[in-house]
Every structure is written in C-alpha cells, then in structure tokens.
Amino acid sequence: MTGWVTVAGLGPGAEGMITAEVQAAIAAATDIVGYIPYVRRIAPRDGLTLHESDNRVELERAAHALAMAAEGRRVVVVSSGDPGVFAMASALFEALEAQLDTFAEVDIRVLPGISAMFAAAARAGAPLGHDFCAINLSDNLKPQALIEKRLALAAQADFAMAFYNPRSKARPDGFGRALDVLRSHCEPDRLLIFARAVSTPEEHLRVVPLSEATPEMADMRTVVLVGSSLTRRVGRFVYTPRSVPE
C-alpha cells in the first residue's frame, strides 16, 4: 500500500462548510492527526485511528504524520479553517525540510478550506471586499515589534485587515497595543468586526467603531476584521466598496 499525507481544511466549524474533496480524503484515511478540538470533529469509524495532540506541538505532529505516511498509512492532518493560513500546512513543510532525506518521496497534498476570516466576512457582509491583509497577532513565533510595524504599514496602505489569534490568556496585552497602533493611524469611526466562533452554536458578531473597541472584545476564538477608510454600514451589513475614487 502506498501511503500519503494530506493537510486538509475543515472550515470554521459548520459541517456545511466542508468541501467534498476534504470529506473524500477523510473517508479514505487510515489516520487523522491534529489539535484535539479539530480531531474531535471527525466521526470515529472502524479502520480509522484518531491521533489527538495538544496546541503548540505542530512540528512534532507534522513529523509524526510524515512518518506514518512513509510507512504506508493514509494520513489526514486536520486544520480548522484553511490549512495554509496560520495553520498546519507550513508546519508540515517545516517538518519535511528538517528531514528531507527521509521524507522526500512522501506523497503530500494540501486541500484548501473555508478560512475563518472569509466565513466571518461573509457573516458581516463584505468587509474584505477590496485590498486587504491578514496578520497573526500572536508573538509566540515573531517579535512584537514586527507585528506593530506591519500594522502601521497596513494602515498606511489603507488595507482592510483580518487579525488571527488576537488575544489569549498567555498574551493579554498585545491586542491592546495593536489597537493603539490602529488609533494612531486611523480615524475614530473606523469599523471593527469582532467575529467569534463563526458557524458554530457560539457564533457572535459585534461591530464597533475603533473609538469603542477594547481588548476584552477578543479572545482566541475571535477573528477581528478592520475596515479600510472606505468601509461602511449598509442596513445590518458592513462592506468595503470595490472602487477607490481618484
């Protein structure tokens, strides 16, 4: 039997947001590997082994998946959202790079998923409807100074923005500093969307102007969307127009 490893995006939570090709990969798998809450989204069945692992062990998990595939197993590494956006795809290629001689022949595929930011944007309207950027606010793997530099340049570029991992118990202060950077570059009525647990039973959306945004509005299950200078409300929606006047 020829093994393979597929990194697959489960989307933000709802069953209806999983693609058919991801469902097919899971149906063909012998092993599912991932962070505990994502593996628990997979229905157990005979012949399928579920390997749950904790947060922050992405490299070990990726190496384990590669090793099982090299032994002939059919492994799906599950990510929430899209696996290429602050998720397991990069970790898998880091693990491949670290042991390229061993794993060069492993059959690797990445299957995209519905990203948390696009699910959040869809619920709100179309706040990312024009040029935008996505920034991971966690300073676990990069300097806080780089985060703040990117925020300032993104504001100068007048991008709409999506923030991943805005705030956690271990990092209570970074998001407040991010809001300070925004306040020094953007007008007080700039619109922010705090989108929590989109497409799950705990879904909650809140739209506030920058002047009213506080760090406590975000947690690890929140994606924060920031409008451009042109982003505005229409009815109950928030959208960014396609045009920028001369």
Added chain:
Amino acid sequence: MTGWVTVAGLGPGAEGMITAEVQAAIAAATDIVGYIPYVRRIAPRDGLTLHESDNRVELERAAHALAMAAEGRRVVVVSSGDPGVFAMASALFEALEAQLDTFAEVDIRVLPGISAMFAAAARAGAPLGHDFCAINLSDNLKPQALIEKRLALAAQADFAMAFYNPRSKARPDGFGRALDVLRSHCEPDRLLIFARAVSTPEEHLRVVPLSEATPEMADMRTVVLVGSSLTRRVGRFVYTPRSVPE
C-alpha cells in the same frame, strides 16, 4: 413565498471544492445570476432560470438579483472563488446601498467559497503560511498610483502577497509596473508563483525568482503569489515558515 438572495462562492473550478451549503442554496434556488462562465457551471433543471450577464455589469446584475428577491424569488448570485474577495458580495451591497429604501427588507446572505488564492497556495505548498496581503492589480476601479503605493508598503511590511487580475488585454502594462515596484524593494531571488486556472483541466503552476518573472507569465486567469523574504522551496513545494527570527 418569501424571496431571498444569496451570494455564493463556487470555488476556483473543481466540483469537489464547492461546499455543501452552497450546493444546498443552488438546489433551493429559482434563479441563478452571474457572469457567463460562472453561471455555466450550474446544471440546468426544471424550475431554475439561469441569468447570464457579461463582465463589468456587476452593479446591474446585483440590482436585478435584489429586485427578483423582492418579488419573492430565491436567487443565488454565483461568484468564482470566494464572493467576498474581489467578487460579487461588495457589488451586491453597493446595489443595496443605492436603493436601500426599496430593498431594506430583502433577506440577504453571503456563503463563503474556496478562494482562488488559497487554492493556488495549497497547490504550491504553503506560500501564504504567514502574514500576507491580497491586492487587485486592476486599475478599472482605483488609481494605478494607489496600487503601486500598496505594493511598496506591502513589500516594506514583508508580507507574502496574492495578486488578483494581474493582467488583461485591456491592461497589458500594469503588471510590468507592479514587478518593477517589487524589484525596487525585494531581493532578486524572491519567489513568485504564477498559478493559472487552479483545479480546472487547464491548471498550470510555475515558480520563478523575481529576477526571471515577466509580465507575459500572467493573464486574467492567473493568480500571482509572491513570497515574503523567508519564503523558500522544500522539495517540489514552496512555503513560508511560521516563525520570524528576532
């Protein structure tokens, strides 16, 4: 009968990349509205009217969809990729804003799809695996100077980048200017991925360093991905690591 309008993302092309909730919306629709090649992806059936329209009539198409929904029809506006990314969702809200008194009560939903850039990134590996931006290179609806300003700031921020609509017959020169901006900020071995028609039979990927990139490598069916300074090859893949050293 209560009408509604749903803006739905069909993904980049492959049937397997369409979500179940989008399939369900199409199955419940009385009318499909969209740009000709996207409407042609929908299977005809009794009770379903297909309304094809040309490029560059997005606002008229959106107003037509709202008007039909207000009359009680169940309308799906189809977009390629994700409808919130340089696609029909913003156009629908622009049309809503223009006639808010008429359409304030219309039931509107947006259903996310697999975006062209994430499908392209998945095929290449994980080039958007860290902070990134998405820029529409068309100057139809914004000044060329703003495009070049955003490119320069994105390069200074060391974002990975995704370019939509890089080049068309009507705009043969803008992408060359975009490459010039990149060359003035990035090292010659910066990696670019030209991803054409991903997930269709015409799919073609090409990875080149910035020093070898030429405008002719892109057309209207191409998404161009640009790595950050840390993006690199591993085996046949291209990925951006999750970490940035101090």
